[in-house]
Amino acid sequence: xxxxxxxxxxxxxxxxxxxxxxxxxxxxxxxxxxxxxxxxxxxxxxxxxxxxxxxxxxxxxxxxxxxxxxxxxxxxxxxxxxxxxxxxxxxxxxxxxxxxxxxxxxxxxxxxxxxxxxxxxxxxxxxxxxxxxxxxxxxxxxxxxxxxxxxxxxxxxxxxxxxxxxxxxxxxxxxxxxxxxxxxxxxxxxxxxxxxxxxxxxxxxxxxxxxxxxxxxxxxxxxxxxxxxxxxxxxxxxxxxxxxxxxxxxxxxxxxxxxxxxxxxxxxxxxxxxxxxxxxxxxxxxxxxxxxxxxxxxxxxxxxxxxxxxxxxxxxxxxxxxxxxxxxxxxxxxxxxxxxxxxxxxxxxxxxxxxxxxxxxxxxxxxxxxxxxxxxxxxxxxxxxxxxxxxxxxxxxxxxxxxxxxxxxxxxxxxxxxxxxxxxxxxxxxxxxxxxxxxxxxxxxxxxxxxxxxxxxxxxxxxxxxxxxxxxxxxxxxxxxxxxxxxxxxxxxxxxxxxxxxxxxxxxxxxxxxxxxxxxxxxxxxxxxxxxxxxxxxxxxxxxxxxxxxxxxxxxxxxxxxxxxxxxxxxxxxxxxxxxxxxxxxxxxxxxxxxxxxxxxxxxxxxxxxxxxxxxxxxxxxxxxxxxxxxxxxxxxxxxxxxxxxxxxxxxxxxxxxxxxxxxxxxxxxxxxxxxxxxxxxxxxxxxxxxxxxxxxxxxxxxxxxx
Amino acid sequence: xxxxxxxxxxxxxxxxxxxxxxxxxxxxxxxxxxxxxxxxxxxxxxxxxxxxxxxxxxxxxxxxxxxxxxxxxxxxxxxxxxxxxxxxxxxxxxxxxxxxxxxxxxxxxxxxxxxxxxxxxxxxxxxxxxxxxxxxxxxxxxxxxxxxxxxxxxxxxxxxxxxxxxxxxxxxxxxxxxxxxxxxxxxxxxxxxxxxxxxxxxxxxxxxxxxxxxx
Numbered sequence: 001x002x003x004x005x006x007x008x009x010x011x012x013x014x015x016x017x018x019x020x021x022x023x024x025x026x027x028x029x030x031x032x033x034x035x036x037x038x039x040x041x042x043x044x045x046x047x048x049x050x051x052x053x054x055x056x057x058x059x060x061x062x063x064x065x066x067x068x069x070x071x072x073x074x075x076x077x078x079x080x081x082x083x084x085x086x087x088x089x090x091x092x093x094x095x096x097x098x099x100x101x102x103x104x105x106x107x108x109x110x111x112x113x114x115x116x117x118x119x120x121x122x123x124x125x126x127x128x129x130x131x132x133x134x135x136x137x138x139x140x141x142x143x144x145x146x147x148x149x150x151x152x153x154x155x156x157x158x159x160x161x162x163x164x165x166x167x168x169x170x171x172x173x174x175x176x177x178x179x180x181x182x183x184x185x186x187x188x189x190x191x192x193x194x195x196x197x198x199x200x201x202x203x204x205x206x207x208x209x210x211x212x213x214x215x216x217x218x219x220x221x222x223x224x225x226x227x228x229x230x231x232x233x234x235x236x237x238x239x240x241x242x243x244x245x246x247x248x249x250x251x252x253x254x255x256x257x258x259x260x261x262x263x264x265x266x267x268x269x270x271x272x273x274x275x276x277x278x279x280x281x282x283x284x285x286x287x288x289x290x291x292x293x294x295x296x297x298x299x300x301x302x303x304x305x306x307x308x309x310x311x312x313x314x315x316x317x318x319x320x321x322x323x324x325x326x327x328x329x330x331x332x333x334x335x336x337x338x339x340x341x342x343x344x345x346x347x348x349x350x351x352x353x354x355x356x357x358x359x360x361x362x363x364x365x366x367x368x369x370x371x372x373x374x375x376x377x378x379x380x381x382x383x384x385x386x387x388x389x390x391x392x393x394x395x396x397x398x399x400x401x402x403x404x405x406x407x408x409x410x411x412x413x414x415x416x417x418x419x420x421x422x423x424x425x426x427x428x429x430x431x432x433x434x435x436x437x438x439x440x441x442x443x444x445x446x447x448x449x450x451x452x453x454x455x456x457x458x459x460x461x462x463x464x465x466x467x468x469x470x471x472x473x474x475x476x477x478x479x480x481x482x483x484x485x486x487x488x489x490x491x492x493x494x495x496x497x498x499x500x501x502x503x504x505x506x507x508x509x510x511x512x513x514x515x516x517x518x519x520x521x522x523x524x525x526x527x528x529x530x531x532x533x534x535x536x537x538x539x540x541x542x543x544x545x546x547x548x549x550x551x552x553x554x555x556x557x558x559x560x561x562x563x564x565x566x567x568x569x570x571x572x573x574x575x576x577x578x579x580x581x582x583x584x585x586x587x588x589x590x591x592x593x594x595x596x597x598x599x600x601x602x603x604x605x606x607x608x609x610x611x612x613x614x615x616x617x618x619x620x621x622x623x624x625x626x627x628x629x630x631x632x633x634x635x636x637x638x639x640x641x642x643x644x645x646x647x648x649x650x651x652x653x654x655x656x657x658x659x660x661x662x663x664x665x666x667x668x669x670x671x672x673x674x675x676x677x678x679x680x681x682x683x684x685x686x687x688x689x690x691x692x693x694x695x696x697x698x699x700x701x702x703x704x705x706x707x
Numbered sequence: 708x709x710x711x712x713x714x715x716x717x718x719x720x721x722x723x724x725x726x727x728x729x730x731x732x733x734x735x736x737x738x739x740x741x742x743x744x745x746x747x748x749x750x751x752x753x754x755x756x757x758x759x760x761x762x763x764x765x766x767x768x769x770x771x772x773x774x775x776x777x778x779x780x781x782x783x784x785x786x787x788x789x790x791x792x793x794x795x796x797x798x799x800x801x802x803x804x805x806x807x808x809x810x811x812x813x814x815x816x817x818x819x820x821x822x823x824x825x826x827x828x829x830x831x832x833x834x835x836x837x838x839x840x841x842x843x844x845x846x847x848x849x850x851x852x853x854x855x856x857x858x859x860x861x862x863x864x865x866x867x868x869x870x871x872x873x874x875x876x877x878x879x880x881x882x883x884x885x886x887x888x889x890x891x892x893x894x895x896x897x898x899x900x901x902x903x904x905x906x907x908x909x910x911x912x913x914x915x916x917x918x919x920x921x922x
Contacts, residue, residue, distance in 0.1 A: 183752060190788020192715055192768065201715075202754050205768050209752035215785030307821040309788030312715050 082091065110687055114661075116679040118646060140632070141588075141654035141673070143597040148254055149181050158594050164367045166334060169324055172200045175317075182333045183250040184288060186325075190309045195322060197329045209309040211248055215239055228278045238278050240285035244305040247285040253333065254605035256280055267384075271547030280608075283357065284332045286452075290479050291328060292450050295321060297477035299484050324458045331454075332357060335600045336593065338461075344592070348584055349457050351596050352431050353450070355570060355581065358607050359444040359667070363580045365700045366432045367552035372545055373435065375700075377705045379534045380424050380437040383527050384511075386417040418527055420517035422487065425449075427510040428549050431457055433578075434509075446577050448478040454492050456512065471528070473521050488515045490524035492532070494548045499623050507546045507553075509535070554583040562690045565606045567600065570669035570693040571699075578700050580692070587671065598656075599671070602649070605671050606658045609645050657683055668694070713756075713764045716887045717788060718880075720832060721796030721810045723803040724774030727833040730770045730870035731795065735880050740871050747773040757884060767817050787819035789889035791827040793879075798867065799833045799841045807861055825893075828863040829884035830854070831879055836869040 016557040142158060155161035165181045177199045185204065186195040191212035196204045218226040228238040236257050240247040252258060292301065296316065303313045324336070327350075330336045334353030337345060356362050368376075424443055426435040431453045438444065444452075459472050472491035477483065497507050511531055513524045536542050555562050560582075568587045572579035588595040645660040657676055661668045668689050672681065692699060720728045727814040729747050733739050736755045758764055770785050790813050796803040805829065815823045828916035832850070843849060854861045866888075 190717060190786060191770075191784070192788065202756075203767065204755040206752035209768075209770060212787075213784045216787070220783050310717060310790045311788075312893075314715075322804075565835060620901075 021365070039656045059127055064229055092192065094462065111682060113687070115679050115682045118644070118682055141598060141656065143594055143601065145654070146598065146601055148601045148651065149252070162593065166336070166357055168330065168663070169198050170200060174203055177203055178268045181252045182329070183248075184285075185211065185248040186288060186292070187246050187248070188309070188311065189216070189246055192310070192312055194245070195325050197326065211246065213243065215246060228281075228635045236278075236281065238281040238285065240289065241284055242289050244309065244342060244485045245289065247289055247303070249281045249285055251281060251333075255601055255608070256333070258605070258608045275437065287332060287357070288325060288328060290447070290451055292481055293327060293479040294455065294477050297484060298479070308702055320462065325460060327461070328454070331608055335596055347429065347431070348591065349431055350582060351599070355452065355602055355603065356450060356579070358603060359570070359572050359579050360577065362572055362579045363595055364432045364451055365580050366428045366434045366549065367555065367695070367699050368434065368545070368548045368578065370697045372429065373701065375541065376435045376535075377437070380426070380435055381705060382534070382707055383421060383424065383530060384416065385528060386527065387415065417523050420514055420515045420520045420523065421527065422516045423514040425512040427453065427456070427512060429508060432553065433701060438700060438704050438706055440706045442481075444478065445480040448480045451478065452476065452489065452512070452514075454516060455489075456510065460493060461493065461622050475518065486552070487517070488518050489513070490521065490528060491513065492528045494532055496536075496542065496549070499542055500539070500546060507524050507549050513544070537676045550646055553570060553583075554581065554585075556586055557582050557688065560584065561688055563684045563687050565674065565676050566672050566688060569668065569688055570603065571689070572667040573696070573700050574665055574667065576700065576703055580699050587673065600649075602656060602671055603656050603669060605647055606645060606660050609647065657681065661685060661689070666699070668692075709744060713766055714788050714888060714891060715766045715768060715892075716790040716884060718767050718769045718791055718793060718887070719785060719793060719814065720769065720771050720793045720884060721814060722774055723797070723806050726774065726794050726795045726797040726800065726803050727870045728771055728774065731831065731868065732769055734870040734873050734876045736769070738873065740873070747771060755882065757890060758880065759885055765888060767880065778845055781795060786814055789820075790891065791829075791883050793829055793883060794861070794863075795831045795833055796841060797822055798846060799832050799837055801843045801849070801890045804832075804843060804849060804853065811861060820916065825890065827883065828861070828888050829879060829883045829886070830861060830863050830865045832840060832865065832867045833870055835867045835874065836872050859909070
């Protein structure tokens with residue numbers, strides 16, 4: 001417990017009056033970093049990208065780390081190039097079958113070794129496992145049973161709990177404000193509020209003052225950055241200082257406060273440990289910060305605050321921006337979408353986003369056959385070859401207005417329609433990536449892609465129920481690519497099924513064209529029409545594509561992989577940091593908030609206990625979380641470069657088993673909610689893993705095509 | 708693309724310990740007065756919405772600081788990014804009047820405002836409700852000396868108030884809000900607001916003959 005208590009004790013009767021005490025004690029256990037004060041390099045780190053200097057076979061980009069240090073990351077091109085992933089032959093996906101035959105012996109040995117290891121693991125932890133009370137009737141698990149969140153106000157059902165502790169509430173109700181489990185604040189270093197997840201302006205104003213004062217006091221008096229503080233053992237406050245902006249997260253959520261990510265026995269660097277404890281919340285704050293960069297760009301923010309620290313950044317933010325920030329807060333914390341009163345969850349975009357963030361900015365891929373992906377790639381590639389003058393067929397097909405523009409641009413003597421086209425994507429359901437095309441000397445980081453997709457889905461959310469005629473043109477700064485300037489994004493969503501007479505299901509495809517030139521809207525629109533035309537022109541291809549997408553967005557373990565014991569899994573390919581998972585509906589037979597929050601919790605625990613390295617065989621760390629019925633024997637065994645983790649939750653008439661296996665090339669997570677023994681767990685898991693390896697080319701798009 | 712019309716102003720209240728800074732703020736925000744004296748520890752934060760000229764909505768974010776010496780180290784955090792500053796003295800305490808200049812200097816040093824000569828200050832002399840006998844002898848003359856002093860003079864609007872009886876308190880805060888708003892509008896008019904958004908296009912050179920990829 002820290003000595004510094006910013007406890008905003010209520011002072012008397014006024015509702016907007018906050019008093020605080022600052023008494024610094026030398027024994028305070030504040031989680032201030034002991035690493036050297038991370039100062040920004042003086043001068044503007046503006047020339048992050050030198051595009052001309054990027055070598056022909058290497059793409060360089062800058063990642064801005066949490067501690068302001070700039071780190072140059074180079075990606076060797078051959079690792080992301082299309083050549084290795086897309087052999088010219090195409091169409092056949094059975095290349096791996098023969099290899100399977102060769103590996104049959106080694107994989108049997110592996111399976112047995114893993115099974116033995118897991119049963120040892122389970123046996124050694126028997127004392128921790130509560131034997132299930134058979135008198136309790138089996139019933140559906142509720143997230144309330146898991147004690148994920150402290151239910152001190154005894155909410156009786158999930159909805160009541162959600163409304164009290166989770167749902168965004170912007171009014172002046174201070175007791176309700178304090179019951180929220182998660183808070184985000186964005187403020188200026190002068191203490192002026194910019195954004196708050198909950199609470200009215202009046203309500204939060206005082207807290208902004210307190211936060212500014214604490215952060216500034218550390219800066220001034222101790223020459224340290226204030227990073228995080230634990231209040232008691234249930235609340236954590238993390239601050240990200242991006243002067244002139246401060247971003248703050250306050251969390252009381254158990255899976256966000258887990259501190260099992262490092263090996264406490266071998267780590268002697270205390271500061272590193274405390275940093276990694278905060279990394280989850282710091283990443284969340286970085287995501288919010290990057291949103292502001294994306295819509296404003298770094299120079300705009302800096303210019304506005306230059307010489308006037310009293311600047312109110314809210315002046316340049318629109319109501320839509322505030323809504324997008326709210327949506328981000330909910331997605332980052334709970335994997336939940338913004339819901340209106342009584343509205344139920346209609347898609348899994350927010351959950352997909354959460355899992356992607358959890359898996360270290362992983363991008364979700366869509367399963368299609370290699371042939372289909374190749375055909376789509378070729379359509380994208382032909383965009384770059386589309387000559388204005390020669391391609392008469394494109395001209396004939398385009399509408400009259402377009403051909404007017406078309407002629408005009410011809411006069412301007414442009415050679416290619418897609419000259420300014422930088423990146424293009426085909427997306428299934430707005431966040432699952434089907435195809436990616438990039439120039440040979442530039443790349444987008446996964447973080448930038450996620451930001452881009454997030455913007456697109458926010459725009460589509462705005463357009464709910466609208467027609468598909470809308471063309472979106474969004475100026476966007478992609479901070480990892482270049483924090484100082486804008487790219488221009490053309491987005492067009494089409495309903496594939498609307499082009500088919502026979503189809504009954506709705507299947508959408510989103511075309512995303514990223515241009516470097518703000519005056520190329522009409523060219524991009526022309527390209528999108530070209531792409532649509534190519535896709536829908538042959539009914540057979542269109543039918544295949546629609547069927548494949550419909551199947552893969554609802555990927556089922558039972559039907560596609562034929563493993564009944566596992567209800568949900570995530571498979572992440574480390575090389576390209578892409579993942580796939582099956583439809584969440586198979587876990588509890590619904591896509592309810594209850595199911596979603598359970599998955600969020602189980603995977604958070606599984607993922608966060610991943611890096612625990614325990615060398616001795618029987619050693620285990622046992623974290624009893626708030627005295628719950630939560631059985632958490634986090635153990636990790638190391639065989640070669642493989643790691644495995646096993647977690648079991650039990651109680652209230654339900655049982656859930658979580659299992660993680662990873663090596664240098666993949667991470668695999670799965671959940672089962674029925675009785676399952678270690679043998680079956682391992683063999684089922686390995687079956688899924690082998691399936692993923694076998695269909696690797698269908699499941700993952702690789703590094704994208706390069707023009 | 709203005710998101711909201713309400714202007715947020717950060718107001719700093721400075722002055723010696725016991726001159727009634729917290730009482731002034733309480734009177735202004737909550738219309739309350741307490742006879743009990745409690746020293747402010749560190750700072751208090753209050754907000755109040757007022758409308759200026761009948762149409763401009765302004766939210767005042769009031770930072771009430773501790774007058775006591777031992778809390779002075781909190782400096783920069785309070786002063787940074789302030790829109791205006793209220794300097795307070797006690798009409799019965801001559802020392803508090805004489806200290807006004809050093810409070811102002813302290814503020815300007817810590818806040819690092821870009822043009823100190825235009826920064827909005829006002830002066831409040833509090834406790835005018837007390838007996839004449841207790842007040843500073845020849846107060847007006849002494850006050851004039853301070854405000855009209857050519858070197859670093861405090862040539863700002865002066866208000867005499869009573870936090871106890873609620874005299875002149877609202878008027879004083881309205882004036883300070885107006886001054887800050889004027890300054891704000893002046894800044895915006897000076898083109899400090901970056902209005903030409905989205906024009907920082909990135910100059911990207913893709914090699915021509917880009918279709919040469921063997922795929």
